[in-house]
Amino acid sequence: MSPPGRGWALRGRNNFRSREAPQVDARKARREWLALARAIEARGGTVVALTSPSELLTGMPYAAECGQVVAREGHAPWFVLPRMMSEHRRAEREHWAALAERMGFEVVDPGVGIWEAHGDVAHIDGATLLFWGGRTKLEGLEAAARWFPGEVVRVQVREPAFHGNMALLPLPSVDRMLVCPEVIAPESFTRLRERFGDARLLVVTEDEIRRYATNGLPLGRELLAPSVVPESVRSRLEALGMRVVSLDMGELCEKGGGSSRCLVSRAVVEDGAVSIPDEARLAAVARDIETDA
Template structure:
């Protein structure tokens, strides 16, 4: 099962933390527009075979919940229930989110795990490519936080360092497994981390973009097979580059969630491949059930 944990914006969703280069200077957000954008993305995911489990925010205060790449990390285990590694967030206004994701993970049949000390922002700093887990630190996640989480990941792990404006690893590296390439921004990575990627995967599998490109979310599209659900702010030359690799870029207009909120399609999901027989899907959190509430108020 290709599982996507998501959380729709609430009716009074607003920008609160303003902790990234987009949201710091953004105009007030339109909650209804954000809800429509979120639902469109979720529908696109399910149309391509993904399974969305959507947790509505229980509080208007928890405005960061739609960016559920930081809700936690699902780690599949052979013959066992998946682990759900809780995050340790940098921003105080997001601390309480885990108190709502953890019960849902348990209800779904996962084993909930505290990763340990340090800041660790979960799925936003995790990627996989060619059977290797990529763990990132240096934006918001700290080295201590990475190491505490790393022991829960089986198999080969690469530790990679990023820097601002890439506040998460998902702004520095985008795996495109359908075309056997990694979209990489060396400008926001430590040189030794770029060298690690070259050594492990081969320089010819790395496709480079610039810092200016990632400020327009070049690495923050969501790949689903050969489709890349990408924000419309992605630079045209990057769209051409990705399509030249054999992908199809599907434009996702998200003026509220991306252009104001600062998180793109990849930031709005925590994605995992899990054994469907090890997971329960609560009916009230399936997309069709949650969508009714969004559609009822025109949002």
């Protein structure tokens, strides 16, 4: 994760929320970020936080695009670097790469194309889903795909799903996924149906994904979700045994256009596989945010 800076502002305005949004309140955005980070750690996660070295790198809080961790048994995990569409975000990766190397990851680069990393990656039932057609292009996906072992399912999406994490949300604890066929190419949706079965696909509408139905962060049977998620979606999830935890994300989500899932690049690695610098732990970053508040 990467906290918004004191001067955080909307710069690229490259999604349907941020294009017309009023300017953000940076201090409130920082408090929203900290609430999410603490909620993750309260549920057993460990937050690694990279503070942006420049106020110009306004996209860094949306850390789903920082890279993708791929665990390898007996070897250092790979950290697959992104290749961003937006020019103002391309410099982010050098800072993420430096932190990844310091932590002990093996940093690798797809080398060609546009590939926006974790925002276009999902895992369920032993398969890796790789998305393209929004910001990620097919050439970039294929360049990155060689770093993913095992079964890979390619899924084409369209706007307003600028990333795959707006089109589909795996819920492994209940063996389901939320999926929006309206923003998925017909042949890709057929592929999902054939691979996972209709009973596991919970269909949501384009209107519901515009209210971030697929952008919550699942942690076990809890979903950390922005308060704008529709009640219809909450009810369906709760009927499956999920608990939806509502978070105020007026600045980061409702204005900035990225939800709890967009603010995190999630990784699972073996104990001892990497080390976390003290200054990148949540306690150090939280002190700065609380002092500012």
